[in-house]
Amino acid sequence: MELSMQQRIAPSDGGGPTEHLRNATYVIGGSRQYPDAAHTSGLMAAHGRSTTGRTIAWGNGPLESRPLVVDFLRCSYLGLDNHPVVVAGAIEAIEEQRSLHWSCARTQLNFDLLGELEETLSEMFCARVLAFSSVMLANLGAMPILASGQLTGGRKPVVVFDSFAHISLAYHKSVVADETRVETIVHNDIDAVERLCRENPVVAYVCDGVYSMGDYSPIKELRQLQERYGLFLYIDDAHGISIFGRQGEGFARSQFPQGLGERTVIAASLAKGFGASGGILMLGTVDHEALFRRYSIPYAFSGAPNLAAVGAALGSCKIHRSAELGQRQGRLAQRIDLFDRRIATAEQGNSLPIRTMAIGSEANAIAIARGLLDRGFYTSLTFLPAVGEGKARIRVCITAEHEVRDIERLCDCVLEQVAEATGKPYPLR
Numbered sequence: 224m225e226l227s228m229q230q231r232i233a234p235s236d237g238g239g240p241t242e243h244l245r246n247a248t249y250v251i252g253g254s255r256q257y258p259d260a261a262h263t264s265g266l267m268a269a270h271g272r273s274t275t276g277r278t279i280a281w282g283n284g285p286l287e288s289r290p291l292v293v294d295f296l297r298c299s300y301l302g303l304d305n306h307p308v309v310v311a312g313a314i315e316a317i318e319e320q321r322s323l324h325w326s327c328a329r330t331q332l333n334f335d336l337l338g339e340l341e342e343t344l345s346e347m348f349c350a351r352v353l354a355f356s357s358v359m360l361a362n363l364g365a366m367p368i369l370a371s372g373q374l375t376g377g378r379k380p381v382v383v384f385d386s387f388a389h390i391s392l393a394y395h396k397s398v399v400a401d402e403t404r405v406e407t408i409v410h411n412d413i414d415a416v417e418r419l420c421r422e423n424p425v426v427a428y429v430c431d432g433v434y435s436m437g438d439y440s441p442i443k444e445l446r447q448l449q450e451r452y453g454l455f456l457y458i459d460d461a462h463g464i465s466i467f468g469r470q471g472e473g474f475a476r477s478q479f480p481q482g483l484g485e486r487t488v489i490a491a492s493l494a495k496g497f498g499a500s501g502g503i504l505m506l507g508t509v510d511h512e513a514l515f516r517r518y519s520i521p522y523a524f525s526g527a528p529n530l531a532a533v534g535a536a537l538g539s540c541k542i543h544r545s546a547e548l549g550q551r552q553g554r555l556a557q558r559i560d561l562f563d564r565r566i567a568t569a570e571q572g573n574s575l576p577i578r579t580m581a582i583g584s585e586a587n588a589i590a591i592a593r594g595l596l597d598r599g600f601y602t603s604l605t606f607l608p609a610v611g612e613g614k615a616r617i618r619v620c621i622t623a624e625h626e627v628r629d630i631e632r633l634c635d636c637v638l639e640q641v642a643e644a645t646g647k648p649y650p651l652r
């Protein structure tokens with residue numbers, strides 16, 4: 224199940240209370256039966272081993288006896304996670320330094336290769352880049368700094384969250400509220416952001432660049448608000464990196480033609496399209512960089528990417544700086560188009576690699592995903608709290624490494640399984 228996402232607890236979606244900034248009781252209490260049923264069906268907590276391309280040897284035990292499954296769950300959009308150059312990068316880094324992790328604060332001491340990685344990424348993305356062991360930690364470090372007003376000239380901003388902002392951002396609302404005012408707006412409601420900009424001297428907007436359910440933020444309109452009102456933007460582009468831009472700078476960064484300046488921070492993943500491990504922040508000024516290197520909480524503890532992750536990321540940088548990146552981006556676009564010609568989704572026609580099929584009933588979604596797995600395709604289920612109750616979806620992540628025939632077969636099986644589970648043709652109405 225796609226759990227890594229938004230906390231949608233507005234009444235229209237699930238009947239939950241709105242006065243809370245967090246409400247784990249409601250989220251767990253309201254949704255528990257769905258992951259339980261998906262676990263019972265063998266769709267969750269799965270194990271497997273990477274083979275070639277997007278195929279995994281499913282389960283545990285002797286390799287020869289395991290079924291092969293084509294994976295549409297992982298977000299390795301360019302298929303780089305098992306690329307020989309990425310894997311070799313990780314191995315070389317460990318062999319060279321004979322150490323995986325230093326147990327010390329980054330404010331004091333860092334692996335030299337981590338410095339090399341940050342410099343390389345800074346050049347590639349034309350920003351000051353800081354690397355972390357995950358996007359979750361990068362966001363954790365950033366939210367209190369944003370709330371403090373230190374990124375906005377010493378004046379605390381009203382921090383406005385998109386209601387679909389990833390849980391690794393929304394989780395920190397109560398921490399942010401301890402320092403300043405927090406607002407949550409309806410997903411992508413640019414008019415609401417503008418209203419808040421008109422009413423308040425300093426506003427920061429927190430959103431995803433590409434949302435994990437396949438839609439995206441209107442970056443152009445947000446930039447216009449930035450120009451008009453000085454809006455500060457914190458954009459988590461975990462899913463958008465690598466799949467756009469000449470050097471893979473990503474969905475969000477490629478829409479800022481010049482430097483990021485002093486009013487934008489972009490977070491991104493090194494573990495999805497990038498194919499390595501970890502997360503980054505792209506910052507626009509050396510002042511912001513200094514602030515994060517001193518006060519980001521993960522800097523004081525084990526938030527640095529380990530050396531295998533650093534080596535893998537340096538390997539991926541080589542691919543990002545070669546003609547292969549564009550070729551892979553092109554292969555990805557062809558595969559998205561192929562999927563779209565066969566299966567209608569709300570995301571159809573956008574250039575992102577995430578597609579969600581609206582199923583409705585959670586039980587039907589589980590039956591369909593199970594049927595797909597039995598035919599050799601692993602997909603992800605989406606339930607409450609990521610979407611409202613009775614609005615279950617099945618998500619597929621298309622990658623450059625999927626074979627054309629795998630996508631064609633997946634599409635045929637989706638149509639077949641939906642008809643079998645629901646007695647109705649896809650798309651369901």
Ligand SMILES: Cc1ncc(COP(=O)(O)O)c(C=O)c1O
Binds near residue numbers: 502
């Ligand atoms: C927008 C967004 N931010 C952050 C994350 C978490 O990334 P990580 O697993 O590197 O912490 C995800 C995960 O899918 C995500 O979709």
